[in-house]
Amino acid sequence: MGHDKSRILIVDDDAVTRAMLRGILGEAGHQVGEAKTSVEAKAALNNTAWDLVLLDRRLPDGDGLLLIRRIQESRGCPIIVLSVLGDEQDRMLGLGLGAIDYITKPFNANEIRVRIRNLLAADRRPLQVATGDQIAHGPFCLRQATRQLLVDGRTVRLSPSEARLLAIFLTHAGEVLDRSRLTPPICGRDWSYEDRAIDVLVARLRKRIEADPKNPQWIITVHGDGYCFLDATAEDASEHLKRLEASEGALSR
Structure with missing residues (x-):
């Protein structure tokens, strides 16, 4: 990524969750976009190159996991799933489909701040090559x-x-x-x-x-x-x- 701050899309129909995430990301200087439904998310994905997507599962028009393949095929950016569905089967399904992380709601603001920061920092880390001829x-x-x-x-x-x-x-x-x-x-x-x-x-x-x-x-x-x-x-x-x-x-x- 060539810019210091990232473009992050929040896909969640809960206004309180969006507001909290918007505050966390805004404080870090990131550009934030929001979508309340799968339809809005698809439009946002078509219009902007996002560096990270925070994706809720329970959207009004379907399971958010169905968006993962669409995001990967069109943009290839990392995805963090946010969901109240937190049993092992749900987590393994989300991670198996390609999400980089799966965080269960309700979540701690400081924890998600650190997870996002570490994920974005790792994505920027330059690739090293083994020394020696x-x-x-x-x-x-x-x-x-x-x-x-x-x-x-x-x-x-x-x-x-x-x-x-x-x-x-x-x-x-x-x-x-x-x-x-x-x-x-x-x-x-x-x-x-x-x-x-x-x-x-x-x-x-x-x-x-x-x-x-x-x-x-x-x-x-x-x-x-x-x-x-x-x-x-x-x-x-x-x-x-x-x-x-x-x-x-x-x-x-």
Whole structure:
């Protein structure tokens, strides 16, 4: 995110809750938008690029969870669910669908202030790359100085941008990295919702390292979130992949 303060959308039909959240966010200097229904939320999502959505479940025109997929597909911003429905099944459903956090009402104002602050700070944290010339992970060994990749006994020469992206993936294997964090260190600019440079670069890198680029086993697309380089140190890589894809199947289970 290129700005110091964030744009945060509150989706809640309760005026008291909206007022409290508006006060908390306003004190921190954030730009705040409000929606009382799913219809209003969809309009707000179409008109503005939000950095965070605070989403109530019990909306007058439906369950707020139905908005999560819409938000992820159109904007990809983090979502915190706020709800009186707080049992384990409800929480796991919200988190499984892609919410970054699930907070049960009534909530403490100081707690939600800290949670929002920490979430936004983590989203701005620059991605680090392992020090040293060589980065090794699983069957991959990347020499950063020469941009040479040794994989499965063959040497692959990478472009500067391909090498930078792979270095980040190898350093952060097992982490889901969204485009807003990948774009600055790779492209030298902030990410916008129309920016597909990372997607193009990922497609190129898959052709370099994947046995079947159309069915990647290493650079995994996590729909609505970004990309994850498979953690080769996991005991069972297939189980790790299933966990990454679990949110996609939550509605159908």
